Amino acid sequence: MPAPTPFVLPYYPETPSQTAGPYVHIGLIPNQAGFDIFKNNFGGDIAGPGVAGERIVIEGRVYDGAGHVTKDVLVETWQANAAGRYNHPGDRQDKPLDDAFRGWARTGTDFESGLYRISTIKPGLVAGRRGRKEMAPHVNFWIASRGINIGLATRMYFGDETTANEQDPVLNIIEQPERRKTLIAPRSQRDGATIYTFDIYLQGERETVFFDV
Amino acid sequence: MTPESEFHQRDRDIHPPAYTPVYKTSVLRSPRIPLWSLQNSLSEVTGPTFTREELGPLDNDLILNYAKDGKPIGEQTIVHGHVLDGNGRPVRNTLVEVWQANAGGRYRHRNDTYIAPIDPNFGGCGRMLTDDNGYYFFRTVKPGAYPFRNRVNSWRPAHIHFSVFGSGFAQRLITQMYFEGDPLIPHDSIIATIPDKSAADRLTARLDLNGSLPLECLAYRFDIVLRGSRQTLFENKLHGN
Numbered sequence: 239m240p241a242p243t244p245f246v247l248p249y250y251p252e253t254p255s256q257t258a259g260p261y262v263h264i265g266l267i268p269n270q271a272g273f274d275i276f277k278n279n280f281g282g283d284i285a286g287p288g289v290a291g292e293r294i295v296i297e298g299r300v301y302d303g304a305g306h307v308t309k310d311v312l313v314e315t316w317q318a319n320a321a322g323r324y325n326h327p328g329d330r331q332d333k334p335l336d337d338a339f340r341g342w343a344r345t346g347t348d349f350e351s352g353l354y355r356i357s358t359i360k361p362g363l364v365a366g367r368r369g370r371k372e373m374a375p376h377v378n379f380w381i382a383s384r385g386i387n388i389g390l391a392t393r394m395y396f397g398d399e400t401t402a403n404e405q406d407p408v409l410n411i412i413e414q415p416e417r418r419k420t421l422i423a424p425r426s427q428r429d430g431a432t433i434y435t436f437d438i439y440l441q442g443e444r445e446t447v448f449f450d451v
Numbered sequence: 452m453t454p455e456s457e458f459h460q461r462d463r464d465i466h467p468p469a470y471t472p473v474y475k476t477s478v479l480r481s482p483r484i485p486l487w488s489l490q491n492s493l494s495e496v497t498g499p500t501f502t503r504e505e506l507g508p509l510d511n512d513l514i515l516n517y518a519k520d521g522k523p524i525g526e527q528t529i530v531h532g533h534v535l536d537g538n539g540r541p542v543r544n545t546l547v548e549v550w551q552a553n554a555g556g557r558y559r560h561r562n563d564t565y566i567a568p569i570d571p572n573f574g575g576c577g578r579m580l581t582d583d584n585g586y587y588f589f590r591t592v593k594p595g596a597y598p599f600r601n602r603v604n605s606w607r608p609a610h611i612h613f614s615v616f617g618s619g620f621a622q623r624l625i626t627q628m629y630f631e632g633d634p635l636i637p638h639d640s641i642i643a644t645i646p647d648k649s650a651a652d653r654l655t656a657r658l659d660l661n662g663s664l665p666l667e668c669l670a671y672r673f674d675i676v677l678r679g680s681r682q683t684l685f686e687n688k689l690h691g692n
């Protein structure tokens with residue numbers, strides 16, 4: 239009897255990336271391009287009044303290799319809720335889900351100031367790889383723009399989470415402690431709001447740690 | 452999270468590297484330190500989900516979704532295809548967003564100063580969710596070529612920008628689709644950032660005469676492949692709620 243044919247899935251190569259270009263706003267944040275088209279814009283006000291958690295603002299600028307502030311960068315963030323659970327069926331941690339919180343934000347760096355700003359809530363600790371050692375609270379970043387050929391992934395950690403950060407399994411794979419600091423956003427207060435400042439350096443002496451995820 | 456839900460390592464050889472002097476803007480916007488390889492955790496295998504109720508009925512019809520006092524000028528065109536993962540499985544209910552110039556090659560964008568006119572009836576963006584087979588389609592007018600500041604005389608072939616999510620944030624992809632037979636394709640500095648010619652060629656949508664509507668609309672077919680994962684049984688649960 240011949241051996242049964244094993245079930246082998248085909249392999250298709252991924253579609254190659256191309257730059258988002260200078261007009262990325264048209265498709266993804268049309269209001270910033272200067273017009274209004276959809277009744278429902280994605281990614282703006284992500285933590286409404288019904289969402290649990292400490293209100294925070296994440297803001298910063300994105301610098302190029304010559305130290306210039308870039309003013310046309312798309313910034314997206316993905317994070318867990320205040321309890322440390324992602325709003326996604328793949329996250330089956332035994333923690334409460336917050337239906338009102340998708341956990342994803344999208345904005346652009348400002349055409350004049352270069353500042354991006356995201357109003358959200360602080361996420362909790364999340365189970366680490368394959369349920370092992372917990373990860374410190376963090377926000378996953380993905381940025382794309384003109385001149386960026388393939389979207390860049392990084393993470394923002396919270397400056398006031400010193401103990402959790404020291405034990406974080408991802409920060410600890412970064413060999414040089416100096417470079418870990420590029421991912422840690424200092425906390426400050428301004429006009430009653432809690433601000434975390436996360437500047438991203440695409441290149442140069444202070445280059446941010448980017449991940450191949 | 453189960454080991455099965457982890458994504459296969461991204462094959463960086465089919466993508467453009469960060470630093471590509473042929474495209475000058477990449478020179479100062481390219482990280483120079485190698486990326487840190489990060490094994491997937493929940494943060495990478497999960498990602499945002501969207502529902503049909505969040506979309507408007509005309510969101511995938513660029514001919515009508517910004518029409519003010521008539522239809523936009525240009526060749527009426529359908530673009531359609533499947534979003535699959537690297538193992539050929541459909542990526543269901545995933546958000547696909549598109550944006551493009553009008554038929555004259557001008558974007559409705561405050562920073563676009565090209566001399567071609569703005570089309571009062573064309574916004575230039577649309578969005579849709581894939582269905583249970585991973586299928587998407589939208590209707591538009593074919594975009595025009597336009598010049599950009601790279602070399603003195605650099606022109607972009609006609610193209611449509613695509614943004615796709617997939618089921619996990621690690622599958623996030625932005626790319627561009629080109630049109631079969633465009634004579635500008637071999638001269639384009641953006642396509643030239645992709646070193647692998649056969650990879651670059653997969654960005655060219657093929658004319659699909661069978662998909663066109665006689666006397667109404669031409670069609671082009673563009674399939675998109677996102678990274679595959681080891682997930683098997685997991686997939687049904689993923690989209691089952």
Ligand SMILES: [Fe+3]
Nearest residue numbers: 259607610612
């Ligand atoms: Fe373009």
